[in-house]
Structure formats: structure tokens, C-alpha cells
Amino acid sequence: MSGQNAIWLNGTRVESLPLPDRGLDFGDGVFETFLVHEGNPLFPGYHIDRLKQGLKTLRIPDCLDSIQSQLETAASEAKGIRWSALRLSVIRGPGPRGYRPSPSSAPRIVIYVSSLDRDCATMDRPAVLCVAELRLSDQPLLARIKHLNRLEQVMASVQAQSVDTEEAVMFDKAGHLTSVIAGNIFLVCHGELLTPVLVECGVAGTRRRLIIEKWAHEIGLKIRETRLSSAELFQADEVFLSNSLQTVRPIAKIGNKSWESHNVCKSLFQRFLEELP
Amino acid sequence: MSGQNAIWLNGTRVESLPLPDRGLDFGDGVFETFLVHEGNPLFPGYHIDRLKQGLKTLRIPDCLDSIQSQLETAASEAKGIRWSALRLSVIRGPGPRGYRPSPSSAPRIVIYVSSLDRDCATMDRPAVLCVAELRLSDQPLLARIKHLNRLEQVMASVQAQSVDTEEAVMFDKAGHLTSVIAGNIFLVCHGELLTPVLVECGVAGTRRRLIIEKWAHEIGLKIRETRLSSAELFQADEVFLSNSLQTVRPIAKIGNKSWESHNVCKSLFQRFLEELP
Numbered sequence: 001m002s003g004q005n006a007i008w009l010n011g012t013r014v015e016s017l018p019l020p021d022r023g024l025d026f027g028d029g030v031f032e033t034f035l036v037h038e039g040n041p042l043f044p045g046y047h048i049d050r051l052k053q054g055l056k057t058l059r060i061p062d063c064l065d066s067i068q069s070q071l072e073t074a075a076s077e078a079k080g081i082r083w084s085a086l087r088l089s090v091i092r093g094p095g096p097r098g099y100r101p102s103p104s105s106a107p108r109i110v111i112y113v114s115s116l117d118r119d120c121a122t123m124d125r126p127a128v129l130c131v132a133e134l135r136l137s138d139q140p141l142l143a144r145i146k147h148l149n150r151l152e153q154v155m156a157s158v159q160a161q162s163v164d165t166e167e168a169v170m171f172d173k174a175g176h177l178t179s180v181i182a183g184n185i186f187l188v189c190h191g192e193l194l195t196p197v198l199v200e201c202g203v204a205g206t207r208r209r210l211i212i213e214k215w216a217h218e219i220g221l222k223i224r225e226t227r228l229s230s231a232e233l234f235q236a237d238e239v240f241l242s243n244s245l246q247t248v249r250p251i252a253k254i255g256n257k258s259w260e261s262h263n264v265c266k267s268l269f270q271r272f273l274e275e276l277p
Numbered sequence: 278m279s280g281q282n283a284i285w286l287n288g289t290r291v292e293s294l295p296l297p298d299r300g301l302d303f304g305d306g307v308f309e310t311f312l313v314h315e316g317n318p319l320f321p322g323y324h325i326d327r328l329k330q331g332l333k334t335l336r337i338p339d340c341l342d343s344i345q346s347q348l349e350t351a352a353s354e355a356k357g358i359r360w361s362a363l364r365l366s367v368i369r370g371p372g373p374r375g376y377r378p379s380p381s382s383a384p385r386i387v388i389y390v391s392s393l394d395r396d397c398a399t400m401d402r403p404a405v406l407c408v409a410e411l412r413l414s415d416q417p418l419l420a421r422i423k424h425l426n427r428l429e430q431v432m433a434s435v436q437a438q439s440v441d442t443e444e445a446v447m448f449d450k451a452g453h454l455t456s457v458i459a460g461n462i463f464l465v466c467h468g469e470l471l472t473p474v475l476v477e478c479g480v481a482g483t484r485r486r487l488i489i490e491k492w493a494h495e496i497g498l499k500i501r502e503t504r505l506s507s508a509e510l511f512q513a514d515e516v517f518l519s520n521s522l523q524t525v526r527p528i529a530k531i532g533n534k535s536w537e538s539h540n541v542c543k544s545l546f547q548r549f550l551e552e553l554p
Binding site: 007014015016017018019020021022023024025026027028031058059085087089091097098099100101110112114134137138139141142147148149150151152153154155156157158160161166173181182 | 291292295297298299301303362377378389415416419435438458
């Protein structure tokens with residue numbers, strides 16, 4: 001992974017953000033991480049749909065036209081680069097002191113683009129995970145959208161790092177499986193594909209939606225969103241994660257439990273490759 | 278309330294924050310709002326204690342010496358101003374993409390100072406509140422500290438604004454009274470002062486701590502941190518809120534319920550005045 005290549009604010013190349021901004025002050029905003037292939041953001045409609053939902057939830061004024069055009073501008077400058085990551089944040093912008101947003105505030109669009117060293121057309125090696133000690137808190141109002149309040153993920157990452165793993169499975173307060181830190185999770189159980197239903201917490205991933213609405217069917221698998229326990233996770237025949245930069249990635253190990261078979265994950269990754277231009 | 282007067286980053290006057298920063302990307306940091314009286318931050322030890330706890334929880338490297346000196350520098354420039362608000366944020370700083378913080382990251386200290394139009398030596402008029410629809414989520418790991426993930430407060434403020442109130446009482450998932458949006462809450466019941474115990478959520482306010490450890494005793498009242506229900510709130514003889522800029526403020530009304538007596542609140546405000554230099 002190389003460093004930040006470029007930063008844009010409202011369509012202009014910048015190096016800094018004028019202060020104050022409620023994005024910094026309260027995490028008041030939403031974001032998306034696009035995988036960009038030779039200057040083209042992949043599956044942009046899925047990201048834009050989730051952004052739109054997030055803006056509506058947070059009552060941030062609609063700025064989808066600006067988002068679309070700034071996304072294209074920033075991504076197109078990565079044309080010469082095979083793979084890059086583009087993070088687009090929409091933040092509430094400046095406002096008076098206090099939690100209450102100004103109804104007249106103009107949102108700001110911040111884009112970071114970084115080139116990726118990894119070849120995203122090759123499935124990533126199977127991951128070794130721990131179980132996050134932290135339980136995700138329930139907040140149905142903020143579930144499914146990708147907002148900027150991500151301290152739970154930061155804290156779980158700190159813990160995973162402390163036991164020398166790069167990822168962790170996360171459960172909610174009631175003990176239901178939710179996700180991994182940076183992505184969603186899928187179980188293959190008796191030939192069926194299962195993924196946690198996300199009502200109280202968790203982010204509804206764009207690749208999760210592609211798998212649910214499209215790819216699972218195309219590889220001949222039934223898929224179901226449901227509540228899943230720790231026992232069901234550890235009895236699964238195969239387990240994998242999904243996110244925008246890795247698409248799908250096999251899980252080799254969670255704690256002491258190992259999985260050898262990654263066939264469903266491989267088939268889904270193949271479907272991803274077939275979608276590339 | 279007048280606008281932003283000055284912004285500092287790591288002790289230098291600035292107008293913007295170099296990007297990227299995990300404070301913006303994930304709300305990865307903590308903050309304090311100091312009431313500044315003629316250049317002197319009030320009760321600094323109480324704020325610094327909470328900051329210290331927050332930095333420890335988030336595993337942000339200790340930078341208390343810098344915090345102290347930058348706080349003094351920024352506050353002293355407000356010497357000619359009777360009352361100002363000073364917001365000090367400690368953010369994780371830049372780091373590689375992804376939730377995992379770099380162990381070598383150097384935190385950044387951001388300070389905003391704004392002069393206040395209101396005379397903070399006069400008790401604010403009684404407040405009219407609604408009941409927040411949003412229930413605060415349980416996250417014991419992040420409870421009590423003042424971190425930057427404040428979307429729940431933002432969303433509750435949006436709701437309060439939609440019913441033309443400036444504040445709201447907030448309950449947790451189990452239906453226990455927690456706080457107001459921007460402060461803590463106290464009930465006077467049969468001559469005893471009660472305030473919600475904060476274990477799963479809520480911010481442990483500096484003025485709340487002053488009342489619990491010092492002021493309640495000094496005005497001759499027993500005080501107890503306990504679990505409180507909605508019924509107990511509405512049966513209370515007196516209700517008031519506390520925060521750093523208003524110290525204590527009477528609550529006149531929550532929904533349809535009104536309170537006429539504000540004597541305990543007035544006595545506590547008197548104690549505050551006696552602490553002023």
C-alpha cells in the first residue's frame with residue numbers, strides 16, 4: 001500500500017480542510033471507499049445508493065450531483081494506475097458551536113485517492129481472525145449506513161493488533177454475529193449461504209449487497225439474511241468476508257477453529273473478475 | 278454567541294487542518310469544552326482528568342504537557358474577553374488507510390476559541406425540553422469519556438429542533454434516564470439529589486463531578502448516582518441540567534410536565550459564583 005496520492009475538497013486539489021468542520025468536531029458525515037480500476041470506480045451505483053441513504057438519515061442536504069462529478073474527476077486522474085482506493089467523505093461542513101446543525105450549512109466533499117500495491121484481480125490470501133472483545137452497540141437509526149463514527153472499529157482494530165491478527169469477527173450486545181471490523185461476513189452451511197441481518201448495528205456493504213442480490217444466485221446458491229450465533233459461525237462449512245477493496249476474502253482461522261475449504265469464496269471472486277471491463 | 282475567534286493546531290494559529298487525519302476520518306479523538314473567564318479556563322483539572330481517561334481508553338499517546346501549555350497559550354489570548362468557550366480536541370493524527378491506528382502516530386491538538394455574548398455569571402433562563410426519540414446505545418468501553426463520535430447527539434438535536442425545543446432528555450436502550458443532549462441531568466426527590474449512574478453510555482460531565490464531589494455537600498444535600506426511570510423523572514420535585522458553559526440550568530418543562538421550583542439549582546449556581554476569582 002503506498003501513501004496518499006491526492007486529496008480533493010469540493011472538486012479542488014487541497015492539502016488541508018478549513019476549520020471548523022462538524023465532520024471533525026462530531027464525526028458528522030458519511031463516507032465510501034471505492035475500488036478504482038484504471039480510473040473507473042467499480043460498482044458506483046451501489047456506493048451512491050448507500051451514500052444517499054446516509055445523507056437522508058443524517059439530514060445532510062442532498063449533493064449527489066456534486067458527488068458524482070467530483071468522484072469522476074478524482075478517479076479519472078488515476079487512469080494510469082491499475083488499482084487505487086478512493087475514499088469519498090461527505091461532511092456537514094462549518095456551523096455554529098454545539099450539536100445542532102445549521103439548516104443552511106453547505107456540506108463538503110472530501111476525496112482521498114491512494115494507489116494500491118496489491119493486485120486486486122488476485123484473491124487475497126486467507127485471513128486469520130480473532131474474536132473482538134468489544135460488542136457492537138445497538139443503534140438502529142445509524143445501522144447499515146457508513147457514517148464517520150467509527151471508534152468501535154478503531155478499538156476492535158487495536159485489540160486485534162494486540163493479539164497479532166489483522167481482522168476480528170464482531171458480535172452485537174445480544175451475542176449475534178454482525179460482521180468483521182472492515183467488512184461483512186458470510187457462512188456456508190449445508191450448501192446455503194448465510195449472512196447476518198443488519199438491523200441494530202453493522203454496515204450494509206456494497207459487496208454484501210452484490211452477493212445477496214446477484215452473485216450468489218449466479219453461482220447457484222441460495223442466500224439468506226438471518227440472525228446467527230457464535231455456535232453457527234464455528235459450525236459453518238466455510239467462512240469468508242467481503243469489502244470493497246478485497247471483494248471477498250477467505251477466512252482460514254478464527255481463534256482455534258480452522259477452515260480448509262474456500263470454494264464458495266473462490267466462485268464469488270471469479271464472478272467479480274467477470275464483471276471487470 | 279459570536280463566531281469563531283481563533284483556531285490553533287499544535288500551538289500555532291491556523292485556519293485549516295492538514296489532511297488526512299483520523300479525527301476526521303473516524304471521529305478518532307476526544308475533546309473538552311472549557312468555559313474561559315478573562316483568559317482563565319475554569320476547573321481545568323476536571324477537564325484534564327477526563328481527557329486523560331479518554332486518551333488512555335483510545336490508546337492515544339499521552340500528550341498532557343503539550344495540552345496544558347497549548348491550553349494556557351490559547352486561553353490567555355482571551356484575557357480581554359469576559360467569557361469565552363474554548364474547545365480543545367486531541368485527535369489521533371495522520372495514519373495509513375484503514376481502521377488500525379499506527380503505533381507511531383503523533384496526536385494533534387486543535388483548539389477553537391469563541392467569545393460568548395451571554396454573561397455566564399447570570400444563571401440561564403429555565404429550559405424547555407422534549408424527550409429524545411433516539412435511545413442512547415450501550416457501549417461501556419466508550420461511556421463517560423468525551424470522544425468525537427457524537428452522531429447520537431447530533432440526531433437528537435435535529436429532532437429537538439423539529440419540535441422547536443433547544444434541548445432533550447435522553448434515555449438508554451433499557452429505558453433508564455441518562456442525560457440531556459449537551460449535559461447531565463439532576464433530580465431533586467424528597468430532599469435528595471439524584472443523577473443517573475453512567476455505566477453503559479453518557480458523558481461524565483465536569484460540572485456533574487463538581488456537584489457530586491463538592492457542591493451538593495456544600496449546600497447541605499445528600500447526592501446519589503443511581504438508575505432512574507422516566508416515572509422518577511416526572512415525579513421529581515425539581516429538575517436541572519449541568520454543562521460547562523451553563524454550569525447548572527433549571528428545567529422548566531419536559532413535554533407537558535412543568536416545574537416551578539428551581540431552588541437547588543439556584544443554590545448550586547451560587548456555589549459556582551463563589552468559586553470565581
